Amino acid sequence: MTDPVPSLRHTIAADLRTQITTGHLKAGERLLSEPKLATHYKVSTPTLRNALALLQAEGLIEKIHGKGNFIRHPLRRLTYTGGRLTPDTDLHVTIRTTKVRARGDLIPLLKVPSRTPLTEFLYLTHQGESPHSLARIYVPQDLAPAELPWRQPGWAETRETVTARLPASEEASTLRISSTLAVLAITRVSSDTTGRVVEAALLVLPGDRANALFITHHTTEERGTEG
Template sequence: MPSLRDTIADDLRTQIIAGHLQAGARLPSEPRLAAQYKVSTPTLRNALALLQAEGLIDKIHGKGNYVRHPLRRLTYAEGHLTPDVDLHVTIRTTNLRARGDLIPLLKVPSRTPLTEFLCLTHQGERPHSMARIYVPRDLEPAELPWPRAGQAETRELVAARLPTPEEASTLRLSMTLAVLAITRVSADITGRVIEAARLTLPGDRTEALFTTHHTIEERGTEG
């Protein structure tokens, strides 16, 4: 038997999908919804949290809950995000020095001068995904470095996890929504790391495509 939380979430989900609650619309206040469904406010909030985790509503502090506009999905394949004309990127550049886990990631001594490129992808006014790209400052190019020419080797580590508080705040995510975290490290022919990128792609708008190329050897027919 479905719980009260699931029953409420199912009803609101159906209204959103059917268009009875349209994108951008503000839901009734939580006390009003709790009275409507004859449940406690915590039970109502649990139901709303399910819809938020599914990407159907947004909870804006001090304003209420809103039906979310549909977000474009990104495809990450072979080191690249599929471009989308509806998305735009803002870039913030910061000079810093290597410390913590950046030292083994970039294989540099502590306090090595680095440049960080914080790239935020937006759909309209809403943040969509983010990437932090690190480049040793003596290799700093004139433009955004990723991807760079002359890369001899690129390695990627892909993991699904919950967002950090900073990621959840920046991307306006529920702390219960999984993200696809990709760490990409590129080195030149000498083995020197020339850049490292950390991408955070929310799970409700991202799919990863993995392609394997097989080599088939032709064998002659013995007579």
């Protein structure tokens, strides 16, 4: 059985991919406009955009609204472990604080009544000019720290749920990624010694630049009963 003939979008994507990986197209360089590229490859603009979407999903190019398509600088793959991204020396963070009310999924997540006053901390990390990860942290206002939330000595338990999914349109736009690129969505809920939820964090990590590492420590008694 012979392999199927590649589609035009795959042929165009393969040509551009080769130019990027061989250095003919360099990181930070702006591609020709989509109409000019469509003319160059003798295809329709929608076909050309489909080809670019493949490369965007691979993390090779990014589309900046109003500016065009650019070759991406190689993004460093970081590891999420213990509530942190490591190593984080190449990242810088912008933070926005907003007063909000508990609604939707935040109500069962934080175990609070509807419209409970919350403080939202929005973290957007960048590597160079490229957005790298997004986090929204919610804290009841009567517990909100003076500056930024951080792990407190009274915290007794943190639960993390990791889901692989496609990004919401707002997430894709903020992180400048394709809507077809899978993300790691991490929901982290921390409680104090009384069982009260003191923080809920919603993290979105694009799959082309993040790993999640979980470590289990076994006690001596557990190791002795294995086997």
